[in-house]
Amino acid sequence: xxxxWNRGKIDAHYQNKSFLVLFLRKELLPLFLFAAxxxxxxxxxxxxxxxxxxxxxxxxxxxxxxxxxxVEGQPLYALESEKSTQDVESPASGTLRIIxxxxxxxxxxxxxxxxEE
Numbered sequence: 001x002x003x004x005w006n007r008g009k010i011d012a013h014y015q016n017k018s019f020l021v022l023f024l025r026k027e028l029l030p031l032f033l034f035a036a037x038x039x040x041x042x043x044x045x046x047x048x049x050x051x052x053x054x055x056x057x058x059x060x061x062x063x064x065x066x067x068x069x070x071v072e073g074q075p076l077y078a079l080e081s082e083k084s085t086q087d088v089e090s091p092a093s094g095t096l097r098i099i100x101x102x103x104x105x106x107x108x109x110x111x112x113x114x115x116e117e
Contacts, residue, residue, distance in 0.1 A: 042114035043092040
């Protein structure tokens with residue numbers, strides 16, 4: 001989690017999500033950080049941009065089934081672009097919830113699934 005004190009408010013960024021906490025005293029920051037860690041928000045899996053000219057890609061194959069256990073750093077799915085096919089690693093460990101279908105073309109940045117810790 002990244003937090004920044006900014007004129008009577010805290011800007012917090014946790015697992016690619018932004019939060020704005022208003023009127024929180026600076027002394028309470030450690031308490032806020034502890035509470036934020038307990039939220040266990042799902043990690044989003046988005047289609048990455050693997051090359052400068054890449055605008056879209058195809059999920060060729062999910063290497064972990066929906067509801068299966070993803071392990072951080074292990075291959076999660078095969079991504080097919082115009083130039084290559086590459087295995088994409090899991091950003092976190094937990095239960096995988098798949099949104100994107102195999103064989104479909106998606107734009108860079110589209111939500112493909114989530115990992116619930």
